[in-house]
Amino acid sequence: MGGSATASVVGGVLLIVILAVIIWIIAAYNRLVRLRNQADASWAQIDVQLKRRYDLIPNLVQTVQGYAAHERGTLDAVVAARGNAMNMSQGGGPAQRAEAEGMLTQALGRLIAVAEAYPDLKANQNFAALQIELANTEDKIAYARQFFTSAVQSYNNAAQTLPTNLIAGLGGFRAREFFQAAGEERGPVQVRF
Incomplete structure (x- = not known):
């Protein structure tokens, strides 16, 4: 009787350990899915705001063009940078998009600087x-x-990080790139009135 009781206890403990490992695997996998979805959702918010900026640029260029038509180079640079950034939004990764957005931000900064020379504008x-x-x-x-x-x-x-990286490797969860603009030490576009 003693041997079967011991085997039963060992079998019960083993079953509990196996269930605990299965529950941990499920929880770790679900956590990774939630975090990945949160990263995707936050990327979508960046995308929404960038598209909003893209929509503002033609109106801004058109307004400046009415007052400073001979600033063609600056206007063309803004339009080209906008086009490049929009192209990157169709398939570029965060690093490529950040670079394109940095170029657009610089071009917009030059456009705003042009406005300083035109009091009527x-x-x-x-x-x-x-x-x-x-x-x-x-x-x-x-x-x-x-x-x-x-x-x-x-x-x-x-x-x-361990031990979740084991589940991440098996589940195909790969590290994500950050959206970091080139020349990150620069400030925002300066808007003066």
Whole structure:
């Protein structure tokens, strides 16, 4: 009787350990899925704000063009940078998109600087409203990027630390890139009134 009772206890303990491991695997996998989905959702928010900025740029360029038509090089640079950034939004990864967005931000900065030389343009209500919208959009992009960075960091930490990285490797969870613009030490687009 003693041998079968011991075997029964050992079998029960073994069953509990196996169930605990299975439950942990399921929980770890589900956590990775949640973190990946959160990173995807935060990337979508960056995308929404970038598209909003893309939509503002033609109006801004058109307004400046009406007052500073001979600043063609600056206007063309903004349009080209916008086109490049929009192309990257169709298939570029975070690093390529960040580089394209950095170029667009620099071109917009030059465009805003051009406006400083034209008092009539600075006084134009449409231009002022577009500058405010652009500044608000830049703030929203910065916030969305911050949220994305946090989500990617949480996801990458979970996917790369023991023991969850075992589940991540088996489940195909790969580390994500951060959205970090080239020349990150630069400030936001300066908008002056």
